[in-house]
Amino acid sequence: MADQRIANSGAKRVLMLAWEYPPRIIGGLARVVCALSRELVKQGLEVHVVTADHPGTPEYEVDEGGVHVHRVKSQTNKLGEKWDTPNFITWDARLQFGMLQHALRLHAEKPFDVCHAHDWLVADAGWVLKSIGLPLVSTIHATEFGRNHGIHNPDSEYIDTVEWRLVYESAQVIVNSGHMLREVVDHFGAPAEKILVIPNGIEPDKLKNETPVEVLREKHGVGSGPVLLFVGRLVREKGIQVLIEAAPRILEEHPEATIVIAGAGYYEAELRATAVSAGVADHVKFFGNANDVDLSELYTIADALVVPSLYEPFGIVALEGMAARVPTVTSDSGGLMDIIEHTVNGITTFAGDKESLAWGILQVLNNPELAVSLTTAARKKVLEQYTWRAIATRSREAYDFAVAAKDNVIAIGSASAASDKVA
The missing domain is CATH 3.40.50.2000 (Glycogen Phosphorylase B;)
Structure with missing residues (x-):
């Protein structure tokens, strides 16, 4: 020190x-x-x-x-x-x-x-x-x-x-x-x-976007259903495979939902295969690497940001979602627990557990008042602690x-x- x-x-x-x-x-x-x-x-x-x-x-x-x-x-x-x-x-x-x-x-x-x-x-x-x-x-x-x-x-x-x-x-x-x-x-x-x-x-307003949500949803071809966003490297420790494996349970209640995966990495082929084997390939969009303009648009259309990491020293993507007022669902891995207070400014789930992750996402999608409460508290925490x-x-x-x-x-x-x- x-x-x-x-x-x-x-x-x-x-x-x-x-x-x-x-x-x-x-x-x-x-x-x-x-x-x-x-x-x-x-x-x-x-x-x-x-x-x-x-x-x-x-x-x-x-x-x-x-x-x-x-x-x-x-x-x-x-x-x-x-x-x-x-x-x-x-x-x-x-x-x-x-x-x-x-x-x-x-x-x-x-x-x-x-x-x-x-x-x-x-x-x-x-x-x-x-x-x-x-x-x-x-x-x-x-x-x-x-x-x-x-x-x-x-x-x-x-x-x-x-x-x-x-x-x-x-x-x-x-x-x-x-x-x-x-x-x-x-x-x-x-x-x-x-x-x-x-x-x-983070810079709290860097990813702000004033374009109407409807325009951006049409641009990115996500339809009218809920958008679940992942942002990060496509590597095993980020846990994207758990999100894809959780998709069938989510689709039972929200059949028009789309998972948007923004990022690139060695694990992409494995993730595509997982989506096919889980029967959800039509609901998973691989966006590729996203620049700041892309991210501002994706955060605007997202109904939930999902951070399902198996290993996460910090979790800056979670902060971005919190700043952008997107309900944030994370695993209980590593540094994410320093950021997210369960049911206060986000939802935490068990790392590597598809049932737990599906539950957490459905909490946000099925409870609009909870989602608003989470995003309000999340934005406040970012402004107070992470400048x-x-x-x-x-x-x-x-x-x-x-x-x-x-x-x-x-x-x-x-x-x-x-x-x-x-x-």
Whole structure:
């Protein structure tokens, strides 16, 4: 926890390392890094984000929020539509080499005060920058152990070790929920005093849309029945398969309902097969990746936002739904329990349980007065607790602590424990 005696030492120039940044959006990390960076600029800091390149974007720009964005290529040649790398870990290693080269060049031109590394995908670059004296703060958005309910193969073991070392090397570690605090402390053996819980935030009115609902429903071809919206990566831990498996029960009472799945990922083919086997394929629409305009339209037509995650460190999509006044139904997984108060500002259901999820969705669809009550309380909570201004202020405390304490990094465990882990 940032010590108030040294929290005002004054980090003014911040280097952000993140493998995704808008318009390259793979998951929630891109939006978090973007919003945090822009708010830090509003508070007077100079922020440089070094990230992966994206088709149609410049290598360098100062974006509309005043953030200096540097996009670098992985150190490969592109062959057709595929990168000539054997696997994702190798691709990431080569990307980080390019990121590190660029960051070192920027640091040589004008030194940064602190480096903020987001997740294991930029850990190598962060370690090297720390080795030349740049204080390191990291955010652990999720862990390999949590995503997979254990470590089951060599790739996972490698990622787990990288995450452990990132926690070990950082002067301050930021997590976004009490659930993640417990996970990092228990799994990595990190001292709790080294961890800061700083939730993610949103811009409450960013996804506001004034277009009539009827016009948008026709545009997206969802008919007149209830729209159940999922937003996120199409990966197993997001639990979309549970939503599809719950659909037959929902359709018994609402035969015109449509499930709209906004996102992309490796699990899409499996999800399509699940919809076919459940006999609900005609009621499931795969939207693909959605930009902010798309999302504003989808939230406008949604009768419920469903967040059925099996593993969820935080749940920023739930906040988006709450801000957009969409009744929100979630699982009881991880950080979602920090956000949703059952029957107060949303409905919580048992993770992985299709019957429970169907029950929760039907509670919202069949009780209009409850739905209004939930959305009113949800919007109020977002406005009171999840603004980027407060989140950026707390992040600055972590930066300032790291700058002042750069020669006295709190280590995890003993030196022998460290050598055992990396041996």
